[in-house]
Amino acid sequence: MPGSGAPREAASAGSRRGADRRRTARRAPQQRAGRLYDALPGPKELVGFSAAEGAHLHCEPMGRARFEQRVFDWPAARLASGPPVRD
Known part of the structure; x- marks a missing residue:
């Protein structure tokens, strides 16, 4: 059937985008922590x-x-x- 694969492909692409957003959201606090760590003077430990x-x-x-x-x-x-x- 023509076009029968399109919704499945669109759903798959949407789920990949959602997974990418979740992965990025998990990394964001780590990136902010790294920037704060770099800005702090003196002895420190991340x-x-x-x-x-x-x-x-x-x-x-x-x-x-x-x-x-x-x-x-x-x-x-x-x-x-x-x-x-x-x-």
């Missing part, structure tokens, strides 16, 4: 959170303990060594 840890979504809702451990361990390690030595 840490990612994974789905396996339950901490991959915005605000790490399923992995708050992992988030808090990483966030609060970083300054604690720096404060434990005392103030920086100045020349």
Whole structure:
């Protein structure tokens, strides 16, 4: 039948565009985090959170303990060594 493949092809193309938009949306926060990281002066560490840890979504809702451990361990390690030595 002529034209019978067109709707299927259009739906397939639409689903590919949707998948591309979702992939781009997931990368956008990582790109913004990288720009912020680059703009910050001083010692710093960019840490990612994974789905396996339950901490991959915005605000790490399923992995708050992992988030808090990483966030609060970083300054604690720096404060434990005392103030920086100045020349």
